[in-house]
Amino acid sequence: MLFTSYRYGVFVLVAFALVWLVVRLARGPRTTTVALLALSYVFYALWDWRWCALLAAITASGFLGGLWLGRQPDSGRRRGPLAVVVVFNLAALGLFKYFDFFAGSFARMLGHLGLHVDHVTLGLILPIGLSYYTFQNLSYVIDVYRRTLPATRDPLIYACSLAFFPQLLAGPITRPRDLMPQLARPREFDPDLASDGLRQVLWGLLKKMVIADNIGTRVDAVWAARGHANSLDVLCTAVLYSVQIYCDFSGYADIAIGTAKLFGLRLSPNFDHPYFSVGIRAFWRRWHMTLSSWARDYIYISLGGNRVSPWRRHTNVMLTFLAIGLWHGANWTFLVWGGLHGLYNIVETAFGRSSRGRPVAAAGAPAGAASGSPGGASASGSDPAASRWSSLATGVVTFAAVTFAWVFFRAPSLSAAFGLLSRLAVAPAGLATYRPYLTLLLASAALFIYEWLTRGWEHGLAVERLALPARWVAYLAACLLLLLTGYLGSRSGIYVQF
Amino acid sequence: MTPPRFIFRFLVFVLLFVVVAEGWLRWVMPATQQPAFHQSRATLVYNADPQVERNGIATEGRVPRVLAPWHINAAGWFSPYDYTRRQPGGHLIALYGDSYVQGLSVPQSRHLDVDLHHDLAPGVPVYAFGLSGWYLEQYVALSRYVRTTYAPDLIVILVGQGDVGGSLRVAGGFPYWWYITPSGSSYREVAPSQVYRLGRKAALARKSALFRYLRYNAKVQLPFVHGGNVGGAPIGGDTGVDAPRPATAQADAQAVAAALPPVRFLLARLCAANPGVPIVFAARGARYLPVGAVASSALDPEMEALREACVGSRQCHFLDLRTAFSLDWAQHHERFEALDGAHYNSHADAVAARAIAAYIEAQGLLGGAGTP
Numbered sequence: 001m002l003f004t005s006y007r008y009g010v011f012v013l014v015a016f017a018l019v020w021l022v023v024r025l026a027r028g029p030r031t032t033t034v035a036l037l038a039l040s041y042v043f044y045a046l047w048d049w050r051w052c053a054l055l056a057a058i059t060a061s062g063f064l065g066g067l068w069l070g071r072q073p074d075s076g077r078r079r080g081p082l083a084v085v086v087v088f089n090l091a092a093l094g095l096f097k098y099f100d101f102f103a104g105s106f107a108r109m110l111g112h113l114g115l116h117v118d119h120v121t122l123g124l125i126l127p128i129g130l131s132y133y134t135f136q137n138l139s140y141v142i143d144v145y146r147r148t149l150p151a152t153r154d155p156l157i158y159a160c161s162l163a164f165f166p167q168l169l170a171g172p173i174t175r176p177r178d179l180m181p182q183l184a185r186p187r188e189f190d191p192d193l194a195s196d197g198l199r200q201v202l203w204g205l206l207k208k209m210v211i212a213d214n215i216g217t218r219v220d221a222v223w224a225a226r227g228h229a230n231s232l233d234v235l236c237t238a239v240l241y242s243v244q245i246y247c248d249f250s251g252y253a254d255i256a257i258g259t260a261k262l263f264g265l266r267l268s269p270n271f272d273h274p275y276f277s278v279g280i281r282a283f284w285r286r287w288h289m290t291l292s293s294w295a296r297d298y299i300y301i302s303l304g305g306n307r308v309s310p311w312r313r314h315t316n317v318m319l320t321f322l323a324i325g326l327w328h329g330a331n332w333t334f335l336v337w338g339g340l341h342g343l344y345n346i347v348e349t350a351f352g353r354s355s356r357g358r359p360v361a362a363a364g365a366p367a368g369a370a371s372g373s374p375g376g377a378s379a380s381g382s383d384p385a386a387s388r389w390s391s392l393a394t395g396v397v398t399f400a401a402v403t404f405a406w407v408f409f410r411a412p413s414l415s416a417a418f419g420l421l422s423r424l425a426v427a428p429a430g431l432a433t434y435r436p437y438l439t440l441l442l443a444s445a446a447l448f449i450y451e452w453l454t455r456g457w458e459h460g461l462a463v464e465r466l467a468l469p470a471r472w473v474a475y476l477a478a479c480l481l482l483l484l485t486g487y488l489g490s491r492s493g494i495y496v497q498f
Numbered sequence: 499m500t501p502p503r504f505i506f507r508f509l510v511f512v513l514l515f516v517v518v519a520e521g522w523l524r525w526v527m528p529a530t531q532q533p534a535f536h537q538s539r540a541t542l543v544y545n546a547d548p549q550v551e552r553n554g555i556a557t558e559g560r561v562p563r564v565l566a567p568w569h570i571n572a573a574g575w576f577s578p579y580d581y582t583r584r585q586p587g588g589h590l591i592a593l594y595g596d597s598y599v600q601g602l603s604v605p606q607s608r609h610l611d612v613d614l615h616h617d618l619a620p621g622v623p624v625y626a627f628g629l630s631g632w633y634l635e636q637y638v639a640l641s642r643y644v645r646t647t648y649a650p651d652l653i654v655i656l657v658g659q660g661d662v663g664g665s666l667r668v669a670g671g672f673p674y675w676w677y678i679t680p681s682g683s684s685y686r687e688v689a690p691s692q693v694y695r696l697g698r699k700a701a702l703a704r705k706s707a708l709f710r711y712l713r714y715n716a717k718v719q720l721p722f723v724h725g726g727n728v729g730g731a732p733i734g735g736d737t738g739v740d741a742p743r744p745a746t747a748q749a750d751a752q753a754v755a756a757a758l759p760p761v762r763f764l765l766a767r768l769c770a771a772n773p774g775v776p777i778v779f780a781a782r783g784a785r786y787l788p789v790g791a792v793a794s795s796a797l798d799p800e801m802e803a804l805r806e807a808c809v810g811s812r813q814c815h816f817l818d819l820r821t822a823f824s825l826d827w828a829q830h831h832e833r834f835e836a837l838d839g840a841h842y843n844s845h846a847d848a849v850a851a852r853a854i855a856a857y858i859e860a861q862g863l864l865g866g867a868g869t870p
Binding site: 020189484 | 499500501504505508511514515518519522527560561711712716718
């Protein structure tokens with residue numbers, strides 16, 4: 001059930017009516033949580049009911065592990081339970097997501113050394129959302145281990161914080177510590193929040209269906225026929241893919257966050273205009289914020305963070321970004337993509353450029369200076385001394401570097417990525433046949449100009465300050481735009497596959 | 499505000515949006531109009547119903563652009579003329595085809611049949627029988643009705659990729675049309691399993707511009723309409739611009755051999771249904787081949803099978819239109835696609851009509867030749 005399908009709309013409408021009916025009839029928040037949990041499992045079962053058992057097992061491991069950890073008085077005795085839960089979760093992730101990749105790669109490596117082995121592949125289908133709820137689960141267990149969060153004794157609330165259906169497919173990776181308190185509170189219908197949720201859903205649909213999906217068909221066509229591409233094809237496709245993945249993923253996140261608002265819940269924001277970043281570390285404070293802050297808190301800091309020698313710190317940064325790359329999937333292309341971003345961070349740190357991105361102030365975002373990115377430099381806000389042109393130039397270089405890395409991210413294999421990049425040497429035949437690119441690039445430019453103008457808003461349709469008739473005209477225009485230009489086929493979100 | 503009130507307000511907005519979208523797609527960017535279809539119980543001929551609607555406008559694309567107005571004649575065919583039986587001693591050409599002959603992308607005054615009529619001196623009537631999605635077996639079945647009703651003395655069939663494959667009955671085929679199916683070592687004809695009637699729901703739906711937009715402009719398979727086809731024939735047929743194909747690929751040779759038996763069966767029945775009437779198959783294909791490359795480039799395997807089946811037949815003729823298109827492209831450099839990017843535009847119709855007219859005259863097909 002894709003977020004862009006009418007089925008999702010029907011499901012949300014039914015869920016909305018049921019949940020608020022339960023709120024009205026029931027006495028406490030617990031019954032509402034039961035209803036939300038049941039609906040979330042139904043939602044998951046509509047993809048494949050067998051995966052519900054996996055979700056339940058992961059949830060049980062986190063909940064029981066938390067209780068076990070909570071009973072251990074000293075940190076030495078907490079290591080055992082933590083290791084058990086972490087190994088169980090990573091084993092599940094490894095089995096479904098990475099086993100075939102590593103088995104195949106290992107066999108190929110031995111093959112290069114002249115040793116031929118028959119390797120076993122399991123051919124397992126990756127359960128949807130596994131990477132997201134596993135990371136939520138781990139964050140809870142590690143928080144309990146670190147004593148930054150008390151272990152919950154309410155299995156329903158814990159289960160609901162992991163399974164809550166809007167975030168199940170493609171995040172945001174809202175940590176249980178942010179969601180559980182909201183679930184525990186008595187629910188009261190907030191019409192303003194619900195209206196804003198609908199607006200955010202509409203904004204997400206516009207980004208996903210009008211921009212991302214239309215670009216996607218073009219980008220896919222060039223990648224499919226990359227042997228015939230020329231330099232203009234490669235450049236346009238690379239830039240357009242940068243726009244596509246942003247609109248696709250942030251559109252999905254907006255739909256998820258907007259849907260959650262309908263139920264009176266706030267999920268963590270995942271994007272904050274990342275392509276307006278000045279510097280790569282600023283980019284990572286604004287791109288997939290829930291994953292980058294997760295990696296910072298649970299990988300980078302666990303490796304020693306900033307309190308080590310510069311060389312060790314660089315190593316930690318690289319390891320963290322390689323892990324982020326690997327999180328996306330079992331493919332060398334993701335490792336190269338992560339490695340490139342690690343390298344960008346190290347180079348930026350080494351050259352002493354402090355990033356000048358705006359500090360992220362939204363709830364659930366990386367909080368505070370040293371925690372801005374896995375690189376850990378301070379996010380000091382706008383530097384008044386830096387000239388506007390210098391910032392613009394740095395912003396353009398940042399976008400170019402990010403776009404270059406996306407080529408590897410998008411490629412089905414490393415050879416395909418290098419194959420496409422090698423076509424940069426082929427001169428374009430003429431400019432007459434590039435109208436499709438022009439339309440898409442203009443649409444992208446229009447989106448970014450609009451996003452720049454509305455950058456202080458929570459989302460692009462946060463027009464609650466306008467008078468009612470003006471608001472409704474804006475909604476009607478947005479819906480008409482969606483109807484006339486939105487991609488109406490079924491096209492999954494890029495990050496749903498992770 | 500309570501949740502029920504919130505839902506009510508949301509539904510009011512949805513209703514308002516439907517009204518706005520309906521108005522927009524009716525007057526600002528009109529959604530395409532489709533004629534209502536019906537099927538005769540007696541003849542099983544499936545075509546437009548002139549009693550419901552005679553005129554409309556075809557548009558194309560998500561942001562609808564007007565292609566051309568259409569008109570349905572008294573007999574239910576897309577043509578500016580009303581059809582009458584061939585006069586004794588006179589000539590009459592029946593032109594069969596799919597969406598290319600239906601010609602929604604081109605003004606009717608510049609349709610293939612009209613061009614052909616003008617190109618043939620001295621003005622031979624050309625009656626077009628075309629509908630999107632049709633294939634060879636449909637033409638066979640239709641030719642029986644056309645022969646008894648109009649008695650043409652020459653048949654031209656504009657054929658393309660999928661015309662043979664479409665004739666073979668597959669699960670879920672359109673139940674109102676004719677098919678053939680394997681039977682022993684040969685094939686047999688399968689009559690329509692149902693007679694089409696425009697249902698109440700379909701009649702209502704086709705009045706909605708929003709519905710027509712979603713179904714025909716956006717080509718959305720609507721979940722609440724079985725088969726997604728309301729009041730119209732399936733959207734189908736060969737709409738792609740064919741790419742040149744290598745002539746001697748092994749896979750193609752096998753595909754041609756596989757297509758030959760059904761092609762021979764269909765041709766035999768077509769000839770039997772129209773004794774003494776010459777039949778010209780005008781085959782579409784790649785439109786922009788370099789002059790001289792046509793001979794070394796193969797057509798689609800089905801069309802190659804058709805070409806092979808016509809060899810040695812006095813009644814069946816095969817005309818490869820690619821030659822005319824490649825010559826015209828080399829000479830004028832004017833493209834052949836309509837706004838939909840696939841079907842013939844009026845220039846392509848004119849090129850095809852000239853080639854067909856020249857072939858008919860060169861072969862003397864209207865001069866009494868072509869007896870079996």
